[in-house]
Amino acid sequence: MSILIKNGHVIYGATLEVIKADVYIENNEISKVGKNLNIGADCVIDAKGKVVSPGFINSHTHSPMALLRGLADDLPLMEWLQKYVWPMERKLKPNHIYWGALLGALEMVKSGTTTFVDMYFHMKEVAKAVEKAGIRAYLSYGMVDLGDEEKRNAEIRETLKLLKFIENLDSPRIEFLFGPHAPYTCSPELLGWVREKADESGKRITIHISETRDEVKQIKEKYGKTPVEFLDEIGFLKGDVIAAHGVWLTDKEVKILAERGATIVHNPGSNMKLASGVMPLKKLLNAGINVTLGTDGVASNNNLDMVEEMKLAALLHKIHNLDPTVADARTIFKMATQNGAKALGLNAGVIKEGALADVVIFDFNTPHLRPIVNVISHIVYSANGNDVEATIVNGKIVMLDREVLAIEEEKVLDKVQKIVDELR
Amino acid sequence: MSILIKNGHVIYGATLEVIKADVYIENNEISKVGKNLNIGADCVIDAKGKVVSPGFINSHTHSPMALLRGLADDLPLMEWLQKYVWPMERKLKPNHIYWGALLGALEMVKSGTTTFVDMYFHMKEVAKAVEKAGIRAYLSYGMVDLGDEEKRNAEIRETLKLLKFIENLDSPRIEFLFGPHAPYTCSPELLGWVREKADESGKRITIHISETRDEVKQIKEKYGKTPVEFLDEIGFLKGDVIAAHGVWLTDKEVKILAERGATIVHNPGSNMKLASGVMPLKKLLNAGINVTLGTDGVASNNNLDMVEEMKLAALLHKIHNLDPTVADARTIFKMATQNGAKALGLNAGVIKEGALADVVIFDFNTPHLRPIVNVISHIVYSANGNDVEATIVNGKIVMLDREVLAIEEEKVLDKVQKIVDELR
Numbered sequence: 001m002s003i004l005i006k007n008g009h010v011i012y013g014a015t016l017e018v019i020k021a022d023v024y025i026e027n028n029e030i031s032k033v034g035k036n037l038n039i040g041a042d043c044v045i046d047a048k049g050k051v052v053s054p055g056f057i058n059s060h061t062h063s064p065m066a067l068l069r070g071l072a073d074d075l076p077l078m079e080w081l082q083k084y085v086w087p088m089e090r091k092l093k094p095n096h097i098y099w100g101a102l103l104g105a106l107e108m109v110k111s112g113t114t115t116f117v118d119m120y121f122h123m124k125e126v127a128k129a130v131e132k133a134g135i136r137a138y139l140s141y142g143m144v145d146l147g148d149e150e151k152r153n154a155e156i157r158e159t160l161k162l163l164k165f166i167e168n169l170d171s172p173r174i175e176f177l178f179g180p181h182a183p184y185t186c187s188p189e190l191l192g193w194v195r196e197k198a199d200e201s202g203k204r205i206t207i208h209i210s211e212t213r214d215e216v217k218q219i220k221e222k223y224g225k226t227p228v229e230f231l232d233e234i235g236f237l238k239g240d241v242i243a244a245h246g247v248w249l250t251d252k253e254v255k256i257l258a259e260r261g262a263t264i265v266h267n268p269g270s271n272m273k274l275a276s277g278v279m280p281l282k283k284l285l286n287a288g289i290n291v292t293l294g295t296d297g298v299a300s301n302n303n304l305d306m307v308e309e310m311k312l313a314a315l316l317h318k319i320h321n322l323d324p325t326v327a328d329a330r331t332i333f334k335m336a337t338q339n340g341a342k343a344l345g346l347n348a349g350v351i352k353e354g355a356l357a358d359v360v361i362f363d364f365n366t367p368h369l370r371p372i373v374n375v376i377s378h379i380v381y382s383a384n385g386n387d388v389e390a391t392i393v394n395g396k397i398v399m400l401d402r403e404v405l406a407i408e409e410e411k412v413l414d415k416v417q418k419i420v421d422e423l424r
Numbered sequence: 425m426s427i428l429i430k431n432g433h434v435i436y437g438a439t440l441e442v443i444k445a446d447v448y449i450e451n452n453e454i455s456k457v458g459k460n461l462n463i464g465a466d467c468v469i470d471a472k473g474k475v476v477s478p479g480f481i482n483s484h485t486h487s488p489m490a491l492l493r494g495l496a497d498d499l500p501l502m503e504w505l506q507k508y509v510w511p512m513e514r515k516l517k518p519n520h521i522y523w524g525a526l527l528g529a530l531e532m533v534k535s536g537t538t539t540f541v542d543m544y545f546h547m548k549e550v551a552k553a554v555e556k557a558g559i560r561a562y563l564s565y566g567m568v569d570l571g572d573e574e575k576r577n578a579e580i581r582e583t584l585k586l587l588k589f590i591e592n593l594d595s596p597r598i599e600f601l602f603g604p605h606a607p608y609t610c611s612p613e614l615l616g617w618v619r620e621k622a623d624e625s626g627k628r629i630t631i632h633i634s635e636t637r638d639e640v641k642q643i644k645e646k647y648g649k650t651p652v653e654f655l656d657e658i659g660f661l662k663g664d665v666i667a668a669h670g671v672w673l674t675d676k677e678v679k680i681l682a683e684r685g686a687t688i689v690h691n692p693g694s695n696m697k698l699a700s701g702v703m704p705l706k707k708l709l710n711a712g713i714n715v716t717l718g719t720d721g722v723a724s725n726n727n728l729d730m731v732e733e734m735k736l737a738a739l740l741h742k743i744h745n746l747d748p749t750v751a752d753a754r755t756i757f758k759m760a761t762q763n764g765a766k767a768l769g770l771n772a773g774v775i776k777e778g779a780l781a782d783v784v785i786f787d788f789n790t791p792h793l794r795p796i797v798n799v800i801s802h803i804v805y806s807a808n809g810n811d812v813e814a815t816i817v818n819g820k821i822v823m824l825d826r827e828v829l830a831i832e833e834e835k836v837l838d839k840v841q842k843i844v845d846e847l848r
Binding site for chain 2 (some may be wrong): 066
């Protein structure tokens with residue numbers, strides 16, 4: 001399979017230089033980028049007036065929660081969780097998870113996300129949905145033991161089952177990672193087991209850290225130290241850790257994270273909507289930490305649109321610092337693409353010869369993206385996910401002219417509507 | 425002309441009740457809302473799986489600034505203005521303004537805005553663009569005298585010319601309003617003239633108030649009081665004043681504004697991007713002030729998408745107050761619709777028998793708006809402007825299936841590209 005994308009504005013390389021060029025994709029790789037490429041291809045896409053961009057990497061979400069969209073909003077955190085989110089989640093059967101994840105995958109493909117990092121339960125079903133949708137994903141089972149040994153062993157079994165399932169799938173687009181939920185929901189024993197198994201297997205870890213003030217307080221009361229200090233003391237923090245949120249990090253914690261090479265996933269939409277707090281982006285970037293971007297789950301966002309998420313990130317930190325120079329468009333764009341790839345050890349996130357062909361095309365032939373003056377600015381500040389016209393993952397066209405090829409979209413929409421109407 | 429919109433989820437009345445119903449539009453009014461309306465109509469629109477919403481009212485923008493999209497971002501305010509915005513604006517001729525306003529109008533129609541309040545220069549050209557695009561607008565010439573009498577007289581002449589031009593146009597969709605730029609750029613004499621003429625003519629006034637800390641400081645140094653205190657002392661503030669921003673209002677100023685019945689336009693996108701500050705939304709609402717929503721100009725947003733703006737408003741105030749219950753979806757939706765209509769004395773902003781037919785249809789047959797659970801939540805938190813499929817203004821279909829009927833879109837996009845390529 002080969003694809004030739006002609007005449008686009010191409011966001012080229014890690015420096016995000018915008019050049020008018022053609023992009024030639026062969027098998028699962030970007031093979032050539034240059035002017036007037038005259039190469040025969042199985043599929044030729046005319047990208048005149050359009051922008052060829054690396055696909056977005058959603059570094060933190062819970063894809064099946066697409067089912068919970070609009071379930072409840074504007075409530076205090078505990079009321080929202082206890083009265084709405086948790087009761088609904090308790091009703092979710094494997095079959096529901098499959099359709100929820102398919103809805104999430106569909107939404108991500110349609111808004112230009114080519115890779116996502118997921119944490120939830122019934123994750124085999126998510127893997128099946130990812131396989132079907134044609135997107136790339138790193139999947140973790142969210143482990144919670146609350147210090148209970150029996151529960152811990154069950155969580156470990158579930159995790160190992162998922163690991164085996166994904167290995168057997170042998171998909172070039174699906175990877176396993178460990179998903180201990182958070183320091184306040186996982187015992188030191190469980191976290192220690194994860195660290196050991198991650199070292200052994202070379203698989204990565206994703207975890208929530210310091211999303212709310214309450215959980216930080218809990219950890220301090222329990223261990224007499226902050227969450228990152230605690231995790232570091234038990235040897236948990238290394239370069240393979242992808243930690244979501246990091247809202248309430250202290251300067252000392254930032255220093256530790258930088259030294260260990262861990263990644264922090266910023267989730268501005270969710271942090272704002274739940275009023276969790278503002279993560280210290282400027283400090284993290286100044287410390288040289290790899291910061292990526294995520295949407296978190298739909299229940300707290302309420303969408304999976306990484307293009308929108310970039311604008312939220314940029315605006316949040318400008319207003320929070322009362323400084324318009326903070327969180328400039330290029331920094332934010334990198335967070336949503338190449339930084340995500342770096343966190344995953346994935347050869348993607350850039351348009352460059354030899355990189356994986358995870359590529360999206362924005363249609364700039366629309367009033368809100370004209371005049372074309374600064375492509376990165378337009379994507380971060382003016383565009384939204386619906387402006388993505390084509391999505392290519394691992395060298396395969398997953399969406400063209402906004403039509404997702406492998407999925408009957410209407411069927412998915414009908415199905416999730418039925419599921420939710422029944423469950424509510 | 426009559427239009428029958430069948431089978432939609434209709435956001436009905438000022439209470440935003442969502443009902444499954446048909447909407448019948450006759451001439452420029454919503455004539456009937458009800459189940460299974462069997463009425464012959466010139467045009468029948470099937471809205472199955474779609475949402476029929478009042479059109480959005482962008483209460484503060486500078487539409488021709490669509491030409492300046494992406495010109496410069498992420499800079500300190502004065503550098504951005506002095507090095508980029510002002511030099512570009514000095515080059516703008518009437519013909520440029522026409523095309524810039526047409527681009528802005530096109531963008532607004534395509535993202536569900538049916539009415540906007542504008543302030544700029546060469547406003548006759550904006551009126552022509554509005555007339556062409558089919559949108560509804562309240563247009564003001566931005567007056568600045570900086571205390572200079574000669575300049576003041578010139579500004580007054582320009583304003584009166586626009587008033588006359590709009591009266592002669594005699595368009596049902598175009599209204600004049602006075603546009604003294606701000607207390608720090610307009611002399612008390614000029615503001616006094618505006619107040620007098622507004623009383624005489626019954627036309628409304630729009631003005632910028634307390635957008636930045638610097639301008640508040642200037643006013644305090646000059647007059648020994650805050651901007652609202654100053655304006656109130658000269659008798660400027662009444663119920664016909666639509667004041668943009670109101671970021672740095674004191675409690676005393678909030679009280680005065682409430683007593684005078686003035687409207688404050690919130691512009692979260694621009695305030696965040698320029699790092700101007702966070703307006704005290706909660707205080708304003710608690711004081712009973714009519715708060716509306718605006719995008720401000722494209723140069724500081726960088727789009728005119730009121731659907732996106734609603735999400736920005738909701739998220740900004742939740743995070744700023746560290747309280748997820750602040751700025752709930754329904755409050756924000758009202759700011760973007762019926763509060764805007766109230767500020768303008770316009771019989772619109774709601775779907776109701778007898779209201780002006782300014783109506784938009786959202787296509788909810790898309791992954792990020794499913795399952796349909798809470799329509800208002802989905803519009804505020806999950807949707808974006810591209811989800812608007814049809815726009816009806818004053819009973820006329822302006823956009824259908826995302827195609828704007830009265831304008832050759834491609835021609836406008838090409839033209840603005842040429843203009844900006846030449847000017848830069």
